[in-house]
Amino acid sequence: MDTVNPLLATVTILTMTALPRTSSDPGAGAPAANARADPGAGALAGKPLRKDAERNRRRILDAARELFAERGLGVTLNDVAHHAGVGVGTVYRRFPDKTVLIESLFEERLEEIAERLRTAVADPDPWHGIVTFLQRNFEAQASDQGLKELITAAPDGLARVARLRDQLLPLSAELMRRAKESGAIRKDVAPTDLAIVQLMIASVLDAARDVEPELWRRCLAIILRGLSARPDELGPLPVAPLSSDEVPRVMTLHKLGRPGQAAPPPR
Amino acid sequence: MDTVNPLLATVTILTMTALPRTSSDPGAGAPAANARADPGAGALAGKPLRKDAERNRRRILDAARELFAERGLGVTLNDVAHHAGVGVGTVYRRFPDKTVLIESLFEERLEEIAERLRTAVADPDPWHGIVTFLQRNFEAQASDQGLKELITAAPDGLARVARLRDQLLPLSAELMRRAKESGAIRKDVAPTDLAIVQLMIASVLDAARDVEPELWRRCLAIILRGLSARPDELGPLPVAPLSSDEVPRVMTLHKLGRPGQAAPPPR
């Protein structure tokens, strides 16, 4: 229970309390008829769904995509509802679990990554394959907070997503293997190190988001030099380094201390 | 308001809601006599403090140090109280602000870092200076979660701490300057890049904490290769890479879904 660090959660913190909502509600016939909601694409499977309902479903999905992208998986279903211009009830009826919503949104995204990985593996120049894969990948993550979280810190309970994500691993291992074979990367680098690179770059992405959103490219370049067997052929670091007054801004967690008014007359 | 990511907080969401507690209570004479509590060392300054009181003060400080170290700055003053074996009231009387507690604990720590930096700067071999500084530094952060948070994501509102931290910057800049001059690190690396290395390694530290706590050494080695002008002289990567089944464990956020019992009879 004591695990993790609630503060900052490092920022942050997982505010999304109940994902699974283990309703092991006993006895009683079958109170929950929802079970697995969101029948595929709405039109697909089950009953056709009324016109306005379908319209709202789309709105919700769109709003959710947008919000997840810009604020991460922490957004509440209430937020989504507002942003979609519908009532909370509507959202909860359509997607009883936040997981369902997340999964229906992100499977596609993950598939894109897999695709990128495959083309990278197919690249005749393995090093070039790796580099462009990483760049595309982080570009995607830079513009989609939710995606980033899903990759670097997937809340467990997202079975489908987790499964997909795990399929990426062997692929990236293959990518690394080829690159090592071709002599592009040093031989003591392991396939799983690629995952760690993910982590590290993602943290920069997070921290520098609203000071210098492109800083990750510079970090990636440094790390690539560290992996490469021929770092001197790599060209200069892209993106200007932070200025020294930007550093504290990147390393400080804003949003602390009460938002609004002074505490009501404490007396 | 919408900033940051509440989820994961990437660690952690900052659950510590009210740090400053801007009590701008107007008019009325002088209700808050506390102002700046914790008079230096308790014995120092002000009135002598009763024997038992002093004992408790120490207990609280010790408990806080321990808890902050192992769980981060998110621990509540209630936790601290329990762990110290005193009542909450006692803690709040002695340290009206969590900030006060934090500051009195960590100034020393930060001073240690500054000291390490200074010896690094003084090292005749600048590269060796940098490397050992980073290693010592991360060792300290590995065993002190709170310190790590303070460095990579200091909640603003900790004036004293922030000031101290900012003094580290010029020092590390000097360190880098010398290393560059000596030709040990590539010339396109900037002083501020060192701060970013902090960030990146800290994220690994966090994520891998309870899977492979030493993994950060490997990552640091990779990054050092990336910074070094002569990476080939650096020796092999330390610490075994993650095995592929460890990867998901590192990249998954545990602690999700309600802790305990199924929701009380929802009906």
Next chain:
DNA sequence: GTCCGAGTGGATGCCTGGTATCCGCTTTCT
């Protein structure tokens, strides 16, 4: 056009988890 039920929305209740206070009791000190 009518009518019924699918669909809606949002006020509301519940819960978690934190901060901070208050006040009857205990301890120290002289």
Next chain:
DNA sequence: AGAAAGCGGATACCAGGCATCCACTCGGAC
């Protein structure tokens, strides 16, 4: 012994998220 300092923890308070419920609205089959 008695006053003052200190103690502790039950208690109030608050924020903010999840999820429900139900009076209503509106689509569309007839």
